[in-house]
Amino acid sequence: MEFTVSPNSPTPLYQQIVDQIRARILTGELRGGDPLPSIRQLASDLLASVITTKRAYSELEAEGLIITRAGLGTFVADLDARTIEAVKSGVVASHLGAAVRVGRELGLADEQISRLFAQALARSEPDER
Amino acid sequence: MNDNALELRMVNKSYPGFSLRDVSLELPRGYIMGLVGPNGAGKTTTIRLIMNLARPESGTIRVLGAEMTGNAVDLKRRIGYVPENHEFYSGVTTEWTASFVKRLYPTWNDRKFRELLDKYGVDASKKTDVLSKGTRAKLAMAIALAHEPELLILDEPTSGLDPVVRRELLTDLLEFVKDGDRSVLFSTHITSDLERVADYITFLIDGRVAASGERESLLEEARLSNPSASIEDMLWTLTKGGQRRHA
Structure with missing residues (x-):
């Protein structure tokens, strides 16, 4: 599997592995039944x-x-x-949840947070595939 | 059957001005343990005791399931040992060095040794004195691996190596334990070595084990008080704590 992890990232190494394999499964790059490397091979x-x-x-x-x-x-x-849709939603919801927490910690009102979310959505280019 | 590659129980050894006290650690077979600590903490002494190059005053040391005392010859054949300064006889070639070492190990695999030299780019016809520090480290590693040991013990293997060679060496350690049966103990004062490859860490501070266990669990514990704690932070905290205790 072609991906890399770095101990310099604030995300723990095991989480980096989880995130990358999960993303590949959710985008269909890895399909049901596809074999994964053994733990020791991947390590x-x-x-x-x-x-x-x-x-x-x-x-x-x-x-x-x-x-x-x-x-x-x-x-x-x-x-x-x-199931795939549910897992995707779960992943995105947890990122959005983190953003909302930051907003609240900085004292932003809910309307401000949702306006920022709409802006971020508008500003980001759709992924070309 | 006991499945520890290495087991130290309450090991003590004193030298004038320095002592190792009640050192205990356990390395399960198939995994990599990093022995980390500041210079002078007792890493090399611990390794020398494990290798039977010094005798403990008390405590027990079990290597590959047996006590070193009485089994030293057999056990040492099953260990690949890379001492700190990669000392080779001078004035002789790599070729000669290998032919000398291989007589000591009935399990010496010459084909494997050649493959390793090839992979590491070590020229066997060159005299060992003219090899660069990185190449000497690779030669020491090739010699240690060529007799197909079950346990690899390396004293500061990455010290003084450039980042590329360091990474190659760490990759080789993971490659070595890949079959799940072989184990590694290596000492280091470079904490980033541990972040990637060490399954277990033993922090040795001032002759004592300040903490020892699975890296992930040790880190998780440290993160209860400092959410972004790294191994380096842990080493710092444990070292400072140790100094306060002994002050």
Whole structure:
């Protein structure tokens, strides 16, 4: 899998792995049944410790995005469209939640926060695909 | 069966002006442990005790499931040891050095040694004295790996290396434990080495173990009081705490 993690990021290493694999599953780049590298293979590819990588896989497993079949390896779970949408919404909601918390901490009114959200939405170019 | 690659229980050793006190640690088979601490904290002494190059006054040291005493020859053959200063006999080539070392290890794998030299770009016909510091480090690593050890013990392997060689070396450590059966203990005072590859960390401060355990759990604990705590922060806090205690 082509991605990298960095200990210099404020996001913990295992979370960086979780975020990147999850994004690939949600965008369809990884599909149900696709095999994932073994924990130790991925650790060595990413230059991340074995326990860190193990933790990332347990997290993704707990979210229902991957499954480990004893003796066979780890695979992307078969997810129906509704589940994928729900997980996507969950990810975005948690980022928005963080933004709302920052706004509240800085004493912004709810209307200001939602105006800023609308502006950010308007300003951002739609992704070209 | 006990599945620790390394187990120290209440190990004590004193030298004039320095002592190691009640050092205990456990490294499960298949994982990497970093031994971190300021200069003079006792990292090299700990490693020398594990390698049976010095004897503890009390406590027990078990390596690959057995006590060193009485099993030293067999156990040492199963350990790849890279001491701190990569000392080689001078005036001789890499080729000669390898032929000397391989007599000591029945499991020496010459094909593997050649592959490693190739991979590391070490010219076997050159005299070891003319090799750069980075190349000497790679040669020491190739020699340690060529007899296919189950446990790799490295004393400050990254010290003085440029960032590229350092990263290559860390990659090799992860590669080494990939089969889940082999383990690594390495000492360092460079905390960023630990952030990537160490599953377990033992903080050695002033001859004592200030903390030892799974890196992620130690960090999580530290983050209760400082949400962005890094290993370097932990080392700082533990060192300062230690100094206050002994003041």
